């Protein structure tokens with residue numbers, strides 16, 4: 001891994017000012033600026049691109065006298081503490097979080113911010129982030145991080161100087177749903193690995209973490225009323241390793257950590273297909289009463305819950321009740337994809353019975369887009385994972401549901417499946433949806449993607465990361481970075497900001513940040529990364 005050269009503080013100060021002068025001369029629209037070393041982040045180098053940026057005025061300099069001022073509320077103070085935790089190790093400053101004084105200020109106020117927007121004002125006297133709610137302050141803090149030099153992300157003292165370019169950012173998201181999905185079933189990822197990914201997603205203003213908690217290869221969440229789901233059904237994974245599962249305490253810890261990063265956890269129990277781990281754990285769930293063996297391969301579409309048996313619905317009720325009780329968020333994902341061994345009429349009957357159970361426990365249904373072939377419940381969301389080559393009939397089925405009120409989350413497999421290989425030389429991942437290079441993952445418009453879908457039906461985007469070939473955090477990061485940043489921009493930035501040539505330059509400036517954070521990203525040749 002490359003590290004930055006250490007410059008003397010004085011030289012760095014001069015270099016920093018020169019860069020700021022250069023940055024101030026760059027307009028936010030028009031021709032892409034030439035790549036330059038990303039020492040200090042300029043106002044126009046943020047990912048995802050803010051809705052509006054007005055560079056100008058002198059920078060603010062964080063010093064040993066800087067404090068972080070918050071208003072009274074606990075949630076605002078938490079955002080302040082989070083910012084302090086980011087800044088303290090690299091700056092070496094105390095950065096007290098207090099309700100008086102100056103420097104960096106986080107304030108809640110009425111204004112045009114919405115649930116997640118913010119305004120950031122930076123000048124010689126300080127930086128103020130204003131928002132209507134703590135989530136907006138948190139997203140503003142992510143912008144502030146990118147306005148500081150990449151070395152701010154290191155976990156040991158760095159020379160600085162810590163300049164924040166002068167100007168104003170006014171920002172709010174295009175979509176309310178900006179998700180990432182992690183498949184913890186095919187290979188199990190423990191609590192610390194999930195937290196690490198959450199922290200990385202927070203950098204780019206994601207607000208949903210969808211966990212794929214069950215599949216043929218493993219059941220990963222404790223259900224007290226059906227204990228063998230985890231003790232047996234969670235005991236292996238793809239390739240035959242030991243697997244694993246989350247206790248309820250583990251899961252609460254993930255939910256708590258995600259909430260501290262303003263992400264909502266969306267749990268998925270996939271059904272009626274993708275259920276071999278459950279069927280192997282309880283013989284009575286099988287139509288023939290015989291439990292199949294555990295499965296450690298990577299085929300799909302061979303398992304189904306028994307739609308005709310009452311015990312199936314007792315099981316589903318128990319699972320949904322216990323999972324809903326663990327879920328402060330609004331949504332519960334019931335899968336519904338690739339139910340190839342469930343006859344269509346059975347699939348429809350099953351979904352007709354199961355969706356009301358989700359509502360009964362106070363949650364809103366999400367299903368993979370095959371749910372639109374049944375009767376999506378009122379208010380349900382469908383997650384589209386088709387590709388360019390998906391048949392017009394299937395696309396129209398989804399579009400008709402959207403016109404009928406079903407909201408859509410877009411996860412096109414040949415665009416933002418992060419488990420697809422970048423190209424033929426990618427050592428990890430799959431390629432059933434083709435190769436997905438960085439440009440392909442970024443260069444499409446969610447608002448105009450599916451024909452016949454009203455723009456208002458599109459709730460946002462979500463990048464799934466299926467884990468058939470992925471076992472470690474390093475694997476997750478190599479596949480997610482840099483593409484996940486592009487998904488963040490599709491979800492957050494206004495359509496008018498979309499421009500591959502400008503984006504690839506902004507993206508390149510993230511490389512040194514990822515190096516500072518220890519994220520082993522793919523140095524895709526389409527991006528002009530600064531020399532490492």
Ligand code: TNX
Nearest residue numbers: 300337338368385419430466
């Ligand atoms: C399709 S996408 C699947 C998953 C696989 C994935 C691999 C979806 C809803 N089903 O079961 O893991 O492809 O890319």
